[in-house]
Amino acid sequence: MKSKFLSKRYWNDITTPMGESNDFLKKFNDIIDFSLGDPDLTTDERIINAAFEDAKNGYTHYTDFYGDMELRKEICKYYKDEYAYPVNTEDCMVTTSGCHAMWLVLEAILDDGDEVIIPGPYFTPYPQQVKLARGIPVVLETKEEEEFQINAERLEKLITNRTKAIIINTPNNPTGTCFSLKTLESIAAIAKKYDLLIIADDIYTLFSYSEPFIPIMTLKDMRERTISINSFSKNYVMTGWRIGYVIAPSYIINTIKDINENNVFTAPSISQRAALYALKNRKEIQPEIVRSYKERILYAYERITEISNMSVLYPRGSIYLFVNIKETGLSSDEVAKRLLEEAHVLVLPGNAFGKCGEGYIRLAMTMGIDKMNTAFNRIAKMSLFQNQKSHSFA
Incomplete structure (x- = not known):
């Protein structure tokens, strides 16, 4: 209007x-x-009941600006246990959902006119989220006959001097595709060749039915150029709790924290406690x-x-x-x-x-x-x- x-x-x-x-x-x-x-x-009753008890015991205040320290330590432990991948607490920040995490990340890394490559079909908000951060979304088409895998040659042709990052989402919404190790390695090689960031929207890690999920940040030399976003919404059926997190190099995390101070300040303390118990009880x-x-x-x-x-x-x-x-x-x-x-x-x-x-x-x-x-x-x-x-x- x-x-x-x-x-x-x-x-x-x-x-x-x-x-x-x-x-x-x-x-x-x-x-x-x-x-x-x-x-x-x-949401599982064990999560609800534990968070409710914490609320009664006083966990109703602002948390650390980076997120509840106990939760951040548990997130780091999760990556060590599941992927043998060390994450430090200074490389982790809790956010108010995965969508909020994506906006914070884009706001932190993009200059006006920077381009972000988005494989399509894509999660509906991506292009507008890029535009909100004054960037330019560039869509890379994937094809059903290729099982919606990312084609490295077509990806490389889209890269310009203004390309800053590539968003990947696997397992994928909406196509359901899971990027193969070969696909991930080709994306990583291109990111290194052109000095790009990878924003990994790792929302559906639990739902990789054929093969175990592989975080792209665990590949060789990808730690410093990967920003991983995760959420408790789908992996723990906690959509209404609105809780997610970012794993990234500490200087990016520090910038995200400063931006968030002028946005929502901290994620809800009770939701953070619920996320803590979700992680601790994930095996059950x-x-x-x-x-x-x-x-x-x-x-x-x-x-x-x-x-x-x-x-x-x-x-x-x-x-x-x-x-x-x-x-x-x-x-x-x-x-x-x-x-x-x-x-x-x-x-x-x-x-x-x-x-x-x-x-x-x-x-x-x-x-x-x-x-x-x-x-x-x-x-x-x-x-x-x-x-x-x-x-x-x-």
């Missing part, structure tokens, strides 16, 4: 399909929602989360393979399926609209994740199999998806 009282940066509408999805939920009273990656699972808490999501995503994959005009790569990671609907002959927006109107099923159109997402829809596995069964039964009855490829499900 154009108004003299609004910044000119926001005169053009920047609302995304992800942001609009909440309004669509009100359209019908029986909508089945595949749109947002907000788990239906509730996380296996059931992984089992549940893997069961759901495999079930959804099987259902999709039975429906005409839909196809999808075998699930590799994350909590999403990026479904190819090109055989319908309709756009992503048109398919998403018909799914909502005719089946009362809410999905996000693939173009919400960049131009190369056109021809796809994203499904988030944030519901139980019974509800998913109902959703796919409704979809299979639509004329758009008739003539099923094999048998039907009851």
Whole structure:
């Protein structure tokens, strides 16, 4: 909206399909929602109860500006235990979510006009987050026929004198791809060749189904040029707690801390205590989360393979399926609209994740199999998806 009282940066509408999805939920009273990656699972009671006790015992104040020291030590211990990778507390800062971490990082590293390469399809906020930090987003397209891996040759062609960083997200939202070691090594080689930073958005590390997750910062000579962002939202089903963290060289962490002093000051103390107990109890808490999501995503994959005009790569990671609907002959927006109107099923159109997402829809596995069964039964009855490829499900 154009108004003299609004910044000119926001005169053009920047609302995304992800942001609009909440309004669509009100359209019908029986909508089945595949749109947002907000788990239906509730945070484990052990985390809730421990954080509640800490709140009663006085953990209701500002924490250290870098984050609760006990939590930061536990984060460092986590990287040592899981990846044999040493992290010092001065290289770690707790943030108010992964999204907040990304903004702080971009604000800390970008000069006006610096370019950030973003592989697409991408997490919807990335381009706007870069622009908010006065940078220029440059999209690198990935392709389904290449399993959405990053192509090193196409990546290198996008690099200019203004390129500052490359954002990587693996396991990926929305495609579900997990970058192979070969892909990570090629990205690392390019970063070293052109003296670039890698911003690793490591939000779905728990959901790498085929092979163990490898943080790119653990590769040779990548410590000083990698900024890793993580969050408790998906790995511990703690979306509402709004807690994340950054691992980076201490001089970057110091700058982020100074920026955050003028933003939210510190992350919520109670949420930080919850994150501490999540990390300490991860061996007991996380296996059931992984089992549940893997069961759901495999079930959804099987259902999709039975429906005409839909196809999808075998699930590799994350909590999403990026479904190819090109055989319908309709756009992503048109398919998403018909799914909502005719089946009362809410999905996000693939173009919400960049131009190369056109021809796809994203499904988030944030519901139980019974509800998913109902959703796919409704979809299979639509004329758009008739003539099923094999048998039907009851």
